[in-house]
Amino acid sequence: MEGTDEEVDIAPLVTYNATVTEIEYSEENGVVVHTSSPSSSSSPSSSSSSSSSTTTSPPPPPLRCDRVIVTVPIRVLIDGDITFSPPLPPSKVSAFSKFGMTPACKLVLVFSSRPWRDEIEHLIAADEIVPEMWFRPCDVVEDHFVATCFFTSTFAEAAEKLAEDGELVAKVLDQMERNLDIAGCEKLLVAQEFFSWTSVKSIRGGYSFPERGCSQSDVDEMARSVGGGRVLFAGEAMNRGAGMTVHAALESGETAAKEVSQRVSFPER
Numbered sequence: 001m002e003g004t005d006e007e008v009d010i011a012p013l014v015t016y017n018a019t020v021t022e023i024e025y026s027e028e029n030g031v032v033v034h035t036s037s038p039s040s041s042s043s044p045s046s047s048s049s050s051s052s053s054t055t056t057s058p059p060p061p062p063l064r065c066d067r068v069i070v071t072v073p074i075r076v077l078i079d080g081d082i083t084f085s086p087p088l089p090p091s092k093v094s095a096f097s098k099f100g101m102t103p104a105c106k107l108v109l110v111f112s113s114r115p116w117r118d119e120i121e122h123l124i125a126a127d128e129i130v131p132e133m134w135f136r137p138c139d140v141v142e143d144h145f146v147a148t149c150f151f152t153s154t155f156a157e158a159a160e161k162l163a164e165d166g167e168l169v170a171k172v173l174d175q176m177e178r179n180l181d182i183a184g185c186e187k188l189l190v191a192q193e194f195f196s197w198t199s200v201k202s203i204r205g206g207y208s209f210p211e212r213g214c215s216q217s218d219v220d221e222m223a224r225s226v227g228g229g230r231v232l233f234a235g236e237a238m239n240r241g242a243g244m245t246v247h248a249a250l251e252s253g254e255t256a257a258k259e260v261s262q263r264v265s266f267p268e269r
Contacts, residue, residue: 018060019202022083023068027228033063066264067230069256071249074222074237075101075204088226095221098214099237103156104206105196107149107163107172110138111188114145116180128175129162131155144190147176152206156198163194207244208237216240223252229263232256 018035025031037057076082077096087093107130116135123133130149138144149172151159162168169192173185197203210218223238225231234256239248 015060015063020072020082022085023070023231024085025068025227025230026086027230030064030066031068031227031230033065033068035060035063067232067260069232069234069253069260071234071253073101073203073205074099074208074235076202079204084226084231091221092224092226095214095218098211098218099208099222100211101205101208102153103160103196103198104150104152105156105159105163105194105198106151107159107168108193108195109147109149109169109172109189110141110191111145111147111185112190113143113188115182115185115188116145116147116176117182120180123176123179125175125179128179129155129158129168129171130175133176156196156206159194160196160198163196168194208235209244219243223255225256225259229259232259 015035018037020033021036022034023031024034036059070077070082072082074096078099078101114135114137121135123130123135125131125133130151132150134148134150136146136148138146149159159168162171169189170186173189176185177183197206219238219240223233223240225233234249234252236243236245236249236252238252241251242248
């Protein structure tokens with residue numbers, strides 16, 4: 001543990017595959033975090049029905065703590081997936097509602113050799129299917145090359161539809177050949193992976209953005225702790241200086257951690 005001579009294994013303290021459903025808090029008694037276990041589908045029963053049954057494990061015991069930092073995406077807070085008891089102040093709920101979250105997805109293409117010219121590293125094409133691509137050597141397989149295609153907003157919505165229809169890869173390869181004046185990409189393609197953050201229930205998008213009418217005071221209100229500092233909030237949307245980036249999320253986490261350290265009394269060594 002930093003600042004002490006003691007090494008602490010935190011792995012047993014981490015709970016995986018549990019969804020936070022409720023946070024109870026009070027300035028006097030601390031915090032209780034309630035979670036639920038993911039449901040799992042069993043094999044079809046032997047009865048005449050062909051449907052599968054769904055079983056849910058008993059919920060894990062509540063987690064009791066002095067303070068909690070909430071770092072879920074803003075969309076989860078807007079949709080009210082976590083119940084707060086007592087309810088969050090209306091001013092904070094109103095601030096959440098003034099933010100949106102844009103769709104985002106990526107398509108990664110791996111080629112057995114480089115189909116593009118050596119000097120090409122980046123492609124911006126606002127009037128095409130893929131608005132942004134970058135090209136790099138593959139870090140995993142020697143002598144292979146990777147094209148990463150990044151989609152957000154309406155581009156992401158269109159890409160998801162093309163992916164569902166099985167047309168996305170072909171259209172992206174066509175764009176690459178037209179924009180870069182190359183040929184034969186399909187023959188060199190050896191692997192592909194498409195991922196959408198929007199379709200992940202615990203994420204639901206790529207980046208937050210302020211809606212019209214949002215002000216700096218709304219960002220301050222979103223990031224403000226409640227319950228006398230028992231419940232704190234962090235994430236890229238909570239960054240008072242800049243949002244929509246990983247470093248914004250990290251900075252907001254550091255801010256929340258500093259507030260915790262200022263409020264906690266550590267025993268003398």
